[in-house]
Amino acid sequence: MVKTDKMDVMDLLFQYFRKYNRLSKEAEDAIEEISKLIAIKKNEDLQSIGHTCRTIYFINKGSARIHYFKDGIDITESFAFENNIIARVESLLTGKTSRKAIQILEDSEVVAINATQLFKLYDIYPEIERLFRKIFEAAYVDTVNRIEAIQFHSAEERYDALINDAPNVILRVPLKYISSYLGITQVSLSRIRGMK
């Protein structure tokens, strides 16, 4: 495996950022300083349950999910693929211990941004604070919309919507991780697929 150069990856990340807010060169450099490129293998935990989340990840290659255990059952909260960020916001934004883990689903390469230092940069570069304000605002809106989808569509409709909106998920993620994301059991998901 050829290891990707950090600079190339940071460029991708900054392109991603530009969709939300354009940064000055100095601000980009400041973010680069607090970022690390990490290679990590399938099925490993990028972050495990039980400590406060102080990192925001950008996925360069591969995929990951946030999951937790509810009454001993493994529940997927969300998926993320290349060119997107992933973070356990209920811990990152509150300082509380996270009950959730980030698990890598395919051999991956991610940029880990040190959030403690990032939040300090907010005071020096309001443009960075604005960038992440916008990123989290967009994620907030997505989450509000997701509630509607969960509450008022049947399991089958949710499955169809997932295929439409995120075909990657079905192609690249084991079904056992998808069912809980859809809010159903693995058996129900299998039944729904069987009807097609």
Added chain:
Amino acid sequence: MVKTDKMDVMDLLFQYFRKYNRLSKEAEDAIEEISKLIAIKKNEDLQSIGHTCRTIYFINKGSARIHYFKDGIDITESFAFENNIIARVESLLTGKTSRKAIQILEDSEVVAINATQLFKLYDIYPEIERLFRKIFEAAYVDTVNRIEAIQFHSAEERYDALINDAPNVILRVPLKYISSYLGITQVSLSRIRGMK
């Protein structure tokens, strides 16, 4: 009815703000300038469906809900009571037309903050941008947690949790508005209540 003085209400609002981020006097004054005190009667729409949301409301007295129509059925997205803000974020934060309305549930007094002007203040007062960043981050985290509650608790558990977390809702809001908030029909809600 004695009309409340705007200054008293703004003080309450600034106290609310202080829980998130303390503002300078100048920043508070700037917000006061773009805020209006509005009295509005039960069952009226504070904002109706179909235009872009450009206002953030703070409820001084009374209560409200955000709702929309799904296949002709009235769905409640959220409730708000005195000393809290309410806004249709899927429109406010994206600029898209809102499919949702804000309906007043009891005779109310609210502060209407002009969001177009507020967002302009972000450039002049980073402290105001930070304040609303924190407000929306907290709302985001609440929403992430709500998904878990919706997806993995029974209707009865969700009802019990509501009584616990927001007894106001049950006491002050018609049941017909509560059932859709819980993701069930009015008949199911009634059945659940009947079992107690």
Added chain:
DNA sequence: CTATTCGTTTAACATAGGATAAATAATCAC
């Protein structure tokens, strides 16, 4: 290549909550 483990599907049965309709109860207009 084979054995073992892990993931997925199928089957049979149970149940929470939806749909419809009708009966009460509460609220509102006059």
Added chain:
DNA sequence: GTGATTATTTATCCTATGTTAAACGAATAG
């Protein structure tokens, strides 16, 4: 206060999804 409207409950029946168990298929280690 009376009648009309609106909100809530109760009853019946029905369906989607849960539960458990077993069968089948795919991936992995050695």
